Amino acid sequence: MIVDVIASIARVEVLLPWILGMLLGVFVGAIPGLTATMATAILVPITYYLPPMGGLAMILGCACVAIFAGDIPATYLRVPGTPSSGAAVLDGYEMTKQGKASRALSLDVVCSSLGGLVGFTLLILGATALAAVALKFSFYEFLWVSTFGLATCVVISRGTMVKGAIAVFMGLFVSTIGVDIVTGYPRFTFGNVHLLSGVSFIPAMIGLFGIPVVLRTIMTPRHLDMPSVAEKKRFSIGGVLPTVYKYRNLVLRSSIVGTFIGSLPGAGADIAAWVAYGMAKRNSKEPEKFGTGIDEGVIAPTSANNAGVAGAWIPALALGIPGDSITAIILGASMIYGLRPGPLMFVGASGELVRGLFAIGIITQLMLVPIGLLAIRAFGKVFKLPNSVIMPMILLFCIVGSYALNFSMFDVILMFLFGLLGFYMERNGIPLPPLVLAIILGPLIERNLRLGLMQTGGNLLPFFTRPISIIVILAIILFLSWNRITALVCRIRGTGGGSAP
Amino acid sequence: MHFPAARGTDFGPALFPRVIAAMMVVLGALLLFRARRLRAGIGDCASEAVADELTATSAGMRNVAVTIVAIVAYIAIVDRLGFIPTTLVFLFALMKTYGLTTIRSIVFSCLITGFVYVLFSMLLRVVLP
Numbered sequence: 001m002i003v004d005v006i007a008s009i010a011r012v013e014v015l016l017p018w019i020l021g022m023l024l025g026v027f028v029g030a031i032p033g034l035t036a037t038m039a040t041a042i043l044v045p046i047t048y049y050l051p052p053m054g055g056l057a058m059i060l061g062c063a064c065v066a067i068f069a070g071d072i073p074a075t076y077l078r079v080p081g082t083p084s085s086g087a088a089v090l091d092g093y094e095m096t097k098q099g100k101a102s103r104a105l106s107l108d109v110v111c112s113s114l115g116g117l118v119g120f121t122l123l124i125l126g127a128t129a130l131a132a133v134a135l136k137f138s139f140y141e142f143l144w145v146s147t148f149g150l151a152t153c154v155v156i157s158r159g160t161m162v163k164g165a166i167a168v169f170m171g172l173f174v175s176t177i178g179v180d181i182v183t184g185y186p187r188f189t190f191g192n193v194h195l196l197s198g199v200s201f202i203p204a205m206i207g208l209f210g211i212p213v214v215l216r217t218i219m220t221p222r223h224l225d226m227p228s229v230a231e232k233k234r235f236s237i238g239g240v241l242p243t244v245y246k247y248r249n250l251v252l253r254s255s256i257v258g259t260f261i262g263s264l265p266g267a268g269a270d271i272a273a274w275v276a277y278g279m280a281k282r283n284s285k286e287p288e289k290f291g292t293g294i295d296e297g298v299i300a301p302t303s304a305n306n307a308g309v310a311g312a313w314i315p316a317l318a319l320g321i322p323g324d325s326i327t328a329i330i331l332g333a334s335m336i337y338g339l340r341p342g343p344l345m346f347v348g349a350s351g352e353l354v355r356g357l358f359a360i361g362i363i364t365q366l367m368l369v370p371i372g373l374l375a376i377r378a379f380g381k382v383f384k385l386p387n388s389v390i391m392p393m394i395l396l397f398c399i400v401g402s403y404a405l406n407f408s409m410f411d412v413i414l415m416f417l418f419g420l421l422g423f424y425m426e427r428n429g430i431p432l433p434p435l436v437l438a439i440i441l442g443p444l445i446e447r448n449l450r451l452g453l454m455q456t457g458g459n460l461l462p463f464f465t466r467p468i469s470i471i472v473i474l475a476i477i478l479f480l481s482w483n484r485i486t487a488l489v490c491r492i493r494g495t496g497g498g499s500a501p
Numbered sequence: 502m503h504f505p506a507a508r509g510t511d512f513g514p515a516l517f518p519r520v521i522a523a524m525m526v527v528l529g530a531l532l533l534f535r536a537r538r539l540r541a542g543i544g545d546c547a548s549e550a551v552a553d554e555l556t557a558t559s560a561g562m563r564n565v566a567v568t569i570v571a572i573v574a575y576i577a578i579v580d581r582l583g584f585i586p587t588t589l590v591f592l593f594a595l596m597k598t599y600g601l602t603t604i605r606s607i608v609f610s611c612l613i614t615g616f617v618y619v620l621f622s623m624l625l626r627v628v629l630p
Contacts, residue, residue: 046620160535162528162531162532162535163532165524165528166525166528166529166532169521169524169525169528172517172521173518173521173525176517176518176521180514182514183513183514185513185514187514187518188518214568215565215568218561218564218565218568218599219558219561219562219564219565220558220561386601387599388596388599388600388601389596389601389605389609389613391595391599392591392592392595392596392599392610392613393592393613395568395572395595396588396591396592396613396617397617399572399575399576400617400621400627400629403627403629403630404621404627407627407628409576409579409580409630412576413576416572416573416576420569446517449516449517450516450517
């Protein structure tokens, strides 16, 4: 079976986009402001012209490398290249100030690779097991699991819960536009033919993630100067291997935590990195040294953020519920290929694609070390291109990318409107991921709810009485009240600790 | 908005939009309530920090305005003028606005236009306007 999988990915139309994707990942990751999510949205229209496996390899290669490459400016400049590198800034930049930038980045690239490997291993085991369970799901369970996805996304996303919930319902509303899936009645189309099949997902995504990035960057014209890095750039992977071996438990623990957090809808690699950093600090014998440029402070977040990328695929493959914005875009796109994400992905023709995805993920992590070293070298050159060139280029890609899908100017207009919406939402602290997740899950939730209701003749009781449903409902309630619970615990601890300072 | 009910049931196309509308009203009210509390000085300071980070300069606002106008203009005229000339003008105008020198703007807009044209039109066989 392994031979078959290797044969299915060792083809020119897979390898070429794969390598291109990884190189693009270096570029996107290393430039602050450009995120892996935005790159995925812009890449999707290009992947339509590739075989599914080639497209998958391109996006996965780009995303995995970008998450590492984001750590490079984080370490050198104290500016995270992607949001996922936020936690890597803390100790990485301190090490740079001490003239140990090469050590930090060498540690970083090895741990990123290991973290990704652990993540993809857990993905292979976890997704297969979860899919086996999900095969027993009916309308009711799918309804609740999708709702659970939206609930976690609301809780975990940045911003207040009310704003997260507003984003969810905005997305659900967008998902109702077009012909009703059960009765065939057109809704909210205002007689526009283009809207009959619903809002085209890809242009909406490109707009939401591409346009705000550009507008935000040009609004605050910031100059990015390379600080003179005093130390000679010498990277010795061999030199850091003993350190990595010494902290092998930390690498493993951070990767597992990262995978788990990545698998929660709405929580991506960025939150995974922060949580792993916090856990490493709490478990350390000398937590006061964190933030002063120590090895553990680099190892924990960088292992976790790459693991988080893999983790996001677990619910995406097994349940059809994306774990982060990147998988959300890919799931939305794969539906156009005629693929139905969910437990049935693992059987039949699409099973080959799933196994290919596993293999591509694992090999990308192994390739990360040489590509990463190349990226560190190329870093200085990447920055020669000023933002005043890159931003118009991204705008052009947004326009051409959304046009290329259906050769339709209407899609470009749609892209632009969603771009303005995304910009407005970001300015007002309304998170974007819940909106995207809701656009994807909306049809799933609505169909399962209505088919379920039709089957029971309007009786809501069966939605609450099945064992798996009860478990998922309890999980939703637990998640939504999580803040309250932690606040309560804090208060109890606070009063308890007050007497013994 | 009125949608016909599905035959024989109460769970037609209108059910889901109605639920959404109801929830939006509730959440909107909650947000309003929160905003009032915030103005009274009780609210969290996290959102203020975000707003602070996003305050724009006047040059920044000009950039945003020019960009939005440029995209609208691009969508409006690309069908009539064709992909290559429209794109050249579009990129040049934006680069100049963002503060690049004239010569560099010309060079980069030609390079990028050529690159995108080759990538999409020749390699991917997209029929560009």
